[in-house]
Amino acid sequence: MQPPFILAIDQGTTSSRALIVDAAGEVAGLGQQSFTQHFPQPGWVEHDPEEIWTTTVESIGIALAQAGLAVSELTAVGVTNQRETVVVWDRRTGEPLHNAIVWQDRRTAAICEGLRAAGHEDAVTAATGLKLDPYFSGTKLTWLLQSQPDLRRRAEAGEVAAGTIDSWLVWKLTGGQRHVTDFTNASRTLLFNINRGRWDDALCDLLQVPRAMLPQAQPSRSLFGATSEHVFGARLPITGIAGDQQSALFGQGGFESGIAKNTYGTGTFLLANAGVRPVRSEAGLLSSIGAGAGPTGPEYVLEGSVFVGGALVQWLRDELRLVSRSEEIEAAAESVPDNGGVSIVPAFAGLGAPDWDPHARGAILGLTRGTTAGHIARAALEAIALSSAELLDVMNRELPETVAELRVDGGAARNNLLMQLQADFAGVPVERPVNTETTALGAAYLAGLEAGVWASTAEVESLRQVDRVFEPRLSSAERHSRLAQWRRAVERTLDWATE
Secondary structure: OOOOEEEEEEEOOOEEEEEEEEOOOOEEEEEEEEOOOEOOOOOOOEEOHHHHHHHHHHHHHHHHHHHOOOHHHOOEEEEEEOOOOEEEEEOOOOOEOOOEEOOOOOOOHHHHHHHHHOOOHHHHHHHHOOOOOOOOHHHHHHHHHHHOHHHHHHHHOOOEEEEEHHHHHHHHHOOOOOOEEEHHHHOOOOOEEOOOOEEOHHHHHHHOOOHHHOOEEEOOEEEEEEOOHHHHOOOOEEEEEEEHHHHHHHHOOOOOOOOEEEEEOOOEEEEEEEEOOOOOOOOOOEEEEOOOOOOOOOOEEEEEEEOOOHHHHHHHHHOOOOOOOHHHHHHHHHOOOOOOOOEEEOOEOEEOOOOOEOOOOOEEEOOOOOOOHHHHHHHHHHHHHHHHHHHHHHHHOOOOOOOOOEEEEOHHHHOHHHHHHHHHHHOOOEEEEOOOOHHHHHHHHHHHHHHOOOOOHHHHHOOOOEEEEEOOOOOHHHHHHHHHHHHHHHHOOOOOOOO
């Protein structure tokens, strides 16, 4: 192990994690704690903010113990987080005023449709790079303020703080001294103008969100405050914050235009560095601010979001009991030579890019009496790979430079069959690093660069090691045939649910 050491907090959708990263980019200690998912109504998803904080603290303790370090031996702290999830809390007491509303939550579909019907979507997209969709943070705040009139009164009076999970964690880490966020998280709220790099008064007025609730926004590489010695046991600078997907792209060395990564987590998120100008997508992709924005000028990313990726395997494990452990899905899928004509569209929470349909719902198509568990397992892995391959095709039509290889990370990136399917359906080599913890590594690199642990992004890039490259094996005709069949299946799930 090489000193100095960076603490990277990786607060995700289903668990809180903490990694201790050394100067060689190696993980010296890792802690992880799961937390409860709350589903109060169909389509609603919530987390307990206090449980998020508690599991974060527990994970830090586990990581430090594993590394054999005391808090005082750390150099700096970086934070990465599930994006778009919203917390509101009392500025005086720090008490959460509602469960966190999670990015997967669809309760604001009617609010989004009302804004779209009123003709606001084009202006919103031009300012934010986003769509009017329940996925994003802004309408979650609209709903909270509409459903609790007293909360609106208190928010307008400056008594309530609101923010994404990074803001909540920094508030707790600093003992309530800092209410901040970074540009990447802010750019996912529907309230932040990505062209100007600031909160937008017109958007706040449109969504009826008081500016007084919102945190200070600043570049991902900057000083966000210091941990409270009383809370944390030591005073350490917090020098890097990025939303999980931008953080993963940074951790994958996505410092130049045309480099793309795909993260396989609860959802699947394809991001490419789009350069110094935002791309106005004509095909439903999103433009956001990249983690490299600030030190050397602007940086933008182009993104395709698939809401259900690894969550499909979890569903097969927990609800259908098809496998007892997620890792068993690969062997089940390999037990058959093909999918037996089965297609799965995991639109459990609607569909993201390129369809943007909150009313789509999941489906298993092509079932026959001869369908086996193996066919369903294989169709599930194919669904994850096909949804990303379709997005890459769309992305390559809109980027200034096409993507020649796909860098992958996240838990499911360890699944060799899935990675081969991804290369086959995407038609480009798929490159898996030795360390697939690139979301947390991105936060560590951001914090370490700002703290002086690394001198440049070139030095960070030199730390990256490739484990395996998966080369595509399908012909172009066969690849396009599979994508066309996937599109047929998706179209049968659109506009299914009714309010």
